[in-house]
Amino acid sequence: MRLQGVMKRPGDANMNREDWRIADSLLASEGAYAPLTQTIAADMSTEMDTLAARTYAQLRHALIVGRIAPGESFTLRALARQLGTSVTPVRDALSRLAAADALCQRRQSGFVVPTLSRSELDEILQLRLAVENFAFAKAAPQYGVTDRRGFKVRHADLCRVAELADAAQFSAAVWSLRVAILGLARPSVLTMLADRIWCRLGPTFTQVAADIDQRRRISCLLGLIITAIASCDLAGAHKALVDEITAGTLPCRCAFVDEPSTPPLVPISMAGPLKASSHCKSGADHE
DSSP, X not given: OXXXXXXXXXXXXXXXXXXXXXXXXXXXXXXXXXXXXXXXXXXXXXXXXXXXXXXXXXXXHXXXXXXXXXXXEEOHHHHHHHHTSOHHHHHHHHHHHHHTTSSEEETTTXXXXXXXXXXXXXXHHHHHHXXXXXXXXXXXXXXXXXXXXXXXXXXXXXXXXXXXXXXXXXXXXXXXXXXXXXXXXXXXXXXXXXXXXXXXXXXXXXXXXXXHHHHHHHHHHHHHHHHHHHTTOHHHHHHHHHHHHXXXXXXXXXXXXXXXXXXXXXXOOOOSXXXXXXXXXXXXXXX
């Protein structure tokens, strides 16, 4: 498309003919400015996409680790100011989270973090048993020495954080350890499902973790998983995993470690005898 009326030949009488030929050549071709315009538009689009992805990741993680409490509401503009960004990427991120049922959208109060009912927690428990058990079954045969050492380091940090008053910090440490144990660090369908479950459960989990006894119990159960993994007792690790899933989802009816565990929905075949565990406090042996 020829651009007309945008540029005029300068009225400088002293401009020589060579100058005119240069000016004419700039305007001669069709769409002379299209490549530049397209480049600028592409750069702006890429920047917006990156900003939207970063905003979504921030809000998703805030939900997973319970930085936002159940029943808490917020508006687009207020959240954009808090994140130091514009309304557009925040709107996109919130819309994605609402589509995944992690948030509820209401006309008057904006976006609200759902407060989960008992039946919803029962459903999430079954989903966690299916997804996280399956993820563990896939990840466990691939554990190496470096992985086991990493689990112990993360668990030691978790036990330290459990004694602090910041429940969200504890939840973040739990999430880091869970991602490592279940092999959810790389993008996959399992990772997507686990993220979606925890975006909905995270605020409630952190609310429950405000109780120090609950934090200590979850730390102990995660420690039992790590100790069993270190002993190559995958059956024992799986039993402790089921107990930890139950304790973290339905704390009011969770079984003690030596009581029968809720059976998993996904059959898991693992070698190794079921060993009795006798661990205190952290549930893991840290060297």
